[in-house]
Amino acid sequence: MGWLVEALVASILLSLCFAITESAPKSALVTKLPGFNGTFPSKHYAGYVAIDKERNKNLWYYFVESERNASRDPVVLWLNGGPGCSSMDGFIYEHGPFNFERKKTEEPRLHLNRYSWSKVSNIIYLDSPVGVGYSYSKNKSDYTTNDAETATDTYAFLIEWFKMFPEFQSNPFYISGESYAGIYVPTLASEVVKGNKNVMRKEKRNETSTNHKKVTKPVINFKGYLIGNGVTDQVFDGNALVPFVHGMGLISNELFEETKASCKGHYYNENNGNNECSASLAKITDDVQPLNVYNILEPCYHKTSMTAFDFGSLPPSFLNLGQTERPLPVRKRMFGRAWPLGQAVRPGIVPNWPQILADSSVPCIDDRVATAWLNDPAVRKAVHAKEKSEIGRWILCTNQIVYTHDAGSMIRFHRNLTLSGYRALIFSGDHDMCVPYTGSEAWTKSMGYKVVDEWRPWMSNDNVAGFTQGYANNLTFLTVKGSGHTVPEYKPREALDFYSRFLAGEKM
Numbered sequence: 001m002g003w004l005v006e007a008l009v010a011s012i013l014l015s016l017c018f019a020i021t022e023s024a025p026k027s028a029l030v031t032k033l034p035g036f037n038g039t040f041p042s043k044h045y046a047g048y049v050a051i052d053k054e055r056n057k058n059l060w061y062y063f064v065e066s067e068r069n070a071s072r073d074p075v076v077l078w079l080n081g082g083p084g085c086s087s088m089d090g091f092i093y094e095h096g097p098f099n100f101e102r103k104k105t106e107e108p109r110l111h112l113n114r115y116s117w118s119k120v121s122n123i124i125y126l127d128s129p130v131g132v133g134y135s136y137s138k139n140k141s142d143y144t145t146n147d148a149e150t151a152t153d154t155y156a157f158l159i160e161w162f163k164m165f166p167e168f169q170s171n172p173f174y175i176s177g178e179s180y181a182g183i184y185v186p187t188l189a190s191e192v193v194k195g196n197k198n199v200m201r202k203e204k205r206n207e208t209s210t211n212h213k214k215v216t217k218p219v220i221n222f223k224g225y226l227i228g229n230g231v232t233d234q235v236f237d238g239n240a241l242v243p244f245v246h247g248m249g250l251i252s253n254e255l256f257e258e259t260k261a262s263c264k265g266h267y268y269n270e271n272n273g274n275n276e277c278s279a280s281l282a283k284i285t286d287d288v289q290p291l292n293v294y295n296i297l298e299p300c301y302h303k304t305s306m307t308a309f310d311f312g313s314l315p316p317s318f319l320n321l322g323q324t325e326r327p328l329p330v331r332k333r334m335f336g337r338a339w340p341l342g343q344a345v346r347p348g349i350v351p352n353w354p355q356i357l358a359d360s361s362v363p364c365i366d367d368r369v370a371t372a373w374l375n376d377p378a379v380r381k382a383v384h385a386k387e388k389s390e391i392g393r394w395i396l397c398t399n400q401i402v403y404t405h406d407a408g409s410m411i412r413f414h415r416n417l418t419l420s421g422y423r424a425l426i427f428s429g430d431h432d433m434c435v436p437y438t439g440s441e442a443w444t445k446s447m448g449y450k451v452v453d454e455w456r457p458w459m460s461n462d463n464v465a466g467f468t469q470g471y472a473n474n475l476t477f478l479t480v481k482g483s484g485h486t487v488p489e490y491k492p493r494e495a496l497d498f499y500s501r502f503l504a505g506e507k508m
Contacts (some may be wrong), residue, residue, distance in 0.1 A: 008118060024165050027384075034378045036098065036110035041067045041194040042118060043185050044097075046383040051156040056138035060385060062088065062125045063165070064097050074172040074223070074503050075122045077158070079188075081179030081231070082118070083350055085397040086133030087125040090178075092370045094488040095495060096125070099327055102369050104251045107376060111327070115492035120500045122168065122431065124161070125447075128154050128184070133394060135387040143400055147407035151187040162218045169218050174503065175225040178486060179435060180345070182230020182500070183405065186413035192222045205493065207364040224423030226502060229435040230335055232443050233343045233409040238268030240439030242284065247438070248431075250288050259284060293433045295484025325493045350403045367396040411443060414475075418447070423474040425502045429468065429483030437479050444469075444477040458498070458508040466495040468508045478508060
């Protein structure tokens, strides 16, 4: 049946292409950006898409055309996690078209990023859900949301976006993201698949009807998805920390054996009354608490001032492992904002970052460059964002949404999508302690698919860049050696390599 669905999609896309009379809106074109004096290597667009005009509900996007062949290259939607974090995090710090150089007294200086994902794809950075980044609603009740509503709203955005940019409707489309986007991506992908089926059913009915009606919704040429260090399943995620810290040599073998025995090999502990297990887990937390939760290779700053870190205390091999080809330093971490160590995302209200900050002291993101640049009135004007007086300051991770995790485990979503023929790449920075690779490795294995590409190293720039295992039904698991939570930030060359190969359907 897969070929039949593909044929139906292709025929509808072809008919839509002939019907297109519009093109990308000129009013959304970004012609210059403060801090950058060169020529854009491709066209940039930004602005709002109204997903509910009656409620004045608007999602803001930044779109970068491919530097290679915009008319043929895939369109990729990028979503940062949180929930409640702006996707401009990915644009500024990870794989956007620029590297941002922080200046002491001036605005950030922008340089072209040689490892931008726009080298091989068109890419949309979307602030989602409503209330995040520049996205807003006039009705503040819209800031209370959940997984299901976020997926529905994002699908509504895509429908309207493809109407605004009809020349991209036939391009292959992928969804990508990291961290809590491990929830966003599969739920949205399922919404896209469902939406496509509904459109195709209407199209088929119209073909047999004497009163032929024009299809009002575009079919999205969805091909697959990529997720980095993504939240997936509370049991697999909750069980991931202990084997990770033991494998990395962060706890003693004695403590590991004690914990394994007292917890009976199940470290996900949801108030089960096992005091011995809880005590062992508390010891582990005490041991690893001072480390940088996003990358155990990186220094960790616990105070408001950046005191010197004694790099001489670390072996050279440890330092080399975390080396990056970024021309500018990776963000320093300070103050404390991350998931409570070893805690899985449970059903119910997910606490926002300020709430977590009040109860936790693990390190967080230094977002000063992004905050200063995106709150510059000249930048907001250049990217067609509302003024601060209308929608407030841009904040990397907002505190104004109330978000409920209601989609449950993502494993059933992954199974439905991969069995339906959609390609999936699950990648993990192997030194991330926030969402450890051990959880992603375990749940991908739990799918029960036949191994078609046994565990092996994958190469980038003639060096081992990590390890990968391929499964039937187009599911691939991949680690990135020496990388933290935000893989393209820590390992930009390697990230562009696996991204390019995945989009091209090539072997890792």
